[in-house]
Amino acid sequence: MFMITKKDIxxxxxxxxxxxxxxxxxxxxxxxxxxxxxxxxxxLVYLIRSILVDYVFENGNKRTACxxxxxxxxxxxxxxxxxxxxxxVKRIVLKNIININNIKRMIEDGITKKNQQxxx
Numbered sequence: 001m002f003m004i005t006k007k008d009i010x011x012x013x014x015x016x017x018x019x020x021x022x023x024x025x026x027x028x029x030x031x032x033x034x035x036x037x038x039x040x041x042x043x044l045v046y047l048i049r050s051i052l053v054d055y056v057f058e059n060g061n062k063r064t065a066c067x068x069x070x071x072x073x074x075x076x077x078x079x080x081x082x083x084x085x086x087x088x089v090k091r092i093v094l095k096n097i098i099n100i101n102n103i104k105r106m107i108e109d110g111i112t113k114k115n116q117q118x119x120x
Contacts, residue, residue, distance in 0.1 A: 002040070002072070002075040004031075004068070004075075006027060006031060009027065009031075009051075009064070009068065012064045012067045012068055012071070013056075013057045013064040015064075016060035016063040016064060016067075017057060017060035018058070020057065021056065021057060022056060022057055022058045023050075023055055023056050024056070026050045026054035026056055027047075027050055027056045030046040030047045031047070033047075040076045042100075042104060044068075044069070044072050044073070045103045045104045045107060046100065047072075048065050048068065048069060048089075048103060049092075049098065049103055051065040051068065052065050052089065052092050053092070053096075053098050065089050065092075066082075066086055069085045069089065070085050073085075073107075073111050077113065077114050078111040078113055078114060079111065080107075081110075084110040085110065087110075088106050088110055091106065092106070
Protein backbone atom coordinates (compact mmCIF):
# COMPACT_ATOMS: atom_id res chain seq x y z
CA MET A 1 0.00 0.00 0.00
CA PHE A 2 1.22 3.48 -0.91
CA MET A 3 2.25 5.77 1.96
CA ILE A 4 2.46 9.54 2.01
CA THR A 5 4.68 11.36 4.48
CA LYS A 6 4.74 14.74 6.18
CA LYS A 7 7.70 15.62 3.96
CA ASP A 8 5.58 14.81 0.87
CA ILE A 9 2.74 17.03 2.07
CA UNK A 10 5.11 19.90 2.81
CA UNK A 11 6.56 19.50 -0.71
CA UNK A 12 3.04 19.75 -2.18
CA UNK A 13 2.42 22.96 -0.24
CA UNK A 14 5.77 24.39 -1.32
CA UNK A 15 4.55 24.23 -4.92
CA UNK A 16 2.04 26.93 -3.93
CA UNK A 17 3.51 28.62 -0.85
CA UNK A 18 6.35 28.34 1.66
CA UNK A 19 5.37 25.14 3.48
CA UNK A 20 5.02 26.89 6.83
CA UNK A 21 2.71 25.25 9.33
CA UNK A 22 -0.29 26.87 10.90
CA UNK A 23 -1.57 23.68 12.57
CA UNK A 24 1.08 20.96 12.43
CA UNK A 25 -0.57 18.85 15.14
CA UNK A 26 -3.64 18.35 12.95
CA UNK A 27 -1.44 17.02 10.15
CA UNK A 28 0.32 14.71 12.60
CA UNK A 29 -3.07 13.41 13.77
CA UNK A 30 -4.20 12.81 10.18
CA UNK A 31 -0.97 11.02 9.32
CA UNK A 32 -1.31 8.82 12.41
CA UNK A 33 -4.25 7.16 10.62
CA UNK A 34 -1.84 5.86 7.99
CA UNK A 35 -0.54 3.41 10.60
CA UNK A 36 -4.03 2.04 11.20
CA UNK A 37 -5.71 -0.82 9.39
CA UNK A 38 -8.29 1.28 7.57
CA UNK A 39 -8.99 1.81 3.87
CA UNK A 40 -6.75 4.06 1.82
CA UNK A 41 -9.73 6.33 1.15
CA UNK A 42 -10.37 6.80 4.87
CA UNK A 43 -6.68 7.70 5.35
CA LEU A 44 -6.98 10.22 2.52
CA VAL A 45 -10.16 11.66 4.02
CA TYR A 46 -8.45 12.38 7.35
CA LEU A 47 -5.63 14.07 5.49
CA ILE A 48 -7.87 16.19 3.24
CA ARG A 49 -10.05 17.18 6.20
CA SER A 50 -7.00 18.20 8.19
CA ILE A 51 -5.63 20.38 5.40
CA LEU A 52 -8.94 22.05 4.53
CA VAL A 53 -10.77 22.28 7.85
CA ASP A 54 -7.91 22.70 10.29
CA TYR A 55 -5.77 24.91 8.01
CA VAL A 56 -2.52 22.94 8.32
CA PHE A 57 -0.49 25.52 6.37
CA GLU A 58 -0.34 29.30 6.54
CA ASN A 59 -1.39 29.53 2.88
CA GLY A 60 -2.21 27.28 -0.06
CA ASN A 61 -4.35 24.76 1.84
CA LYS A 62 -6.98 24.36 -0.89
CA ARG A 63 -4.41 23.93 -3.64
CA THR A 64 -2.39 21.55 -1.46
CA ALA A 65 -5.47 19.46 -0.65
CA CYS A 66 -6.40 19.25 -4.32
CA UNK A 67 -2.85 18.20 -5.31
CA UNK A 68 -2.74 15.57 -2.55
CA UNK A 69 -6.17 14.28 -3.58
CA UNK A 70 -5.17 13.92 -7.23
CA UNK A 71 -1.84 12.29 -6.39
CA UNK A 72 -3.00 9.88 -3.70
CA UNK A 73 -5.99 8.65 -5.70
CA UNK A 74 -3.72 7.98 -8.69
CA UNK A 75 -1.12 6.18 -6.55
CA UNK A 76 -3.80 3.84 -5.24
CA UNK A 77 -4.88 2.65 -8.67
CA UNK A 78 -7.82 4.96 -9.22
CA UNK A 79 -8.41 8.10 -11.20
CA UNK A 80 -10.19 11.35 -10.59
CA UNK A 81 -10.69 14.23 -12.98
CA UNK A 82 -8.99 17.46 -11.95
CA UNK A 83 -12.25 19.40 -12.17
CA UNK A 84 -13.91 16.78 -9.93
CA UNK A 85 -11.12 17.10 -7.37
CA UNK A 86 -11.44 20.90 -7.48
CA UNK A 87 -15.20 20.60 -7.03
CA UNK A 88 -14.78 18.35 -3.98
CA VAL A 89 -12.30 20.73 -2.36
CA LYS A 90 -14.55 23.71 -3.12
CA ARG A 91 -17.64 21.99 -1.66
CA ILE A 92 -15.83 21.01 1.54
CA VAL A 93 -14.65 24.58 2.07
CA LEU A 94 -17.77 26.49 1.00
CA LYS A 95 -20.22 24.20 2.79
CA ASN A 96 -17.91 23.77 5.81
CA ILE A 97 -18.15 19.97 5.57
CA ILE A 98 -16.31 18.51 8.55
CA ASN A 99 -17.89 15.06 8.81
CA ILE A 100 -15.42 12.33 7.81
CA ASN A 101 -18.14 10.10 6.31
CA ASN A 102 -19.52 12.91 4.15
CA ILE A 103 -16.06 13.71 2.79
CA LYS A 104 -15.42 10.01 2.19
CA ARG A 105 -18.65 9.70 0.22
CA MET A 106 -17.74 12.72 -1.92
CA ILE A 107 -14.35 11.22 -2.79
CA GLU A 108 -15.79 7.76 -3.46
CA ASP A 109 -18.37 9.30 -5.79
CA GLY A 110 -15.61 11.14 -7.69
CA ILE A 111 -13.17 8.30 -8.35
CA THR A 112 -13.13 5.40 -10.76
CA LYS A 113 -10.93 2.32 -10.94
CA LYS A 114 -8.18 2.56 -13.50
CA ASN A 115 -8.42 0.42 -16.60
CA GLN A 116 -6.63 -2.89 -16.00
CA GLN A 117 -4.20 -2.11 -18.84
CA UNK A 118 -3.14 1.12 -17.14
CA UNK A 119 -2.97 -0.08 -13.55
CA UNK A 120 0.34 -0.59 -11.83
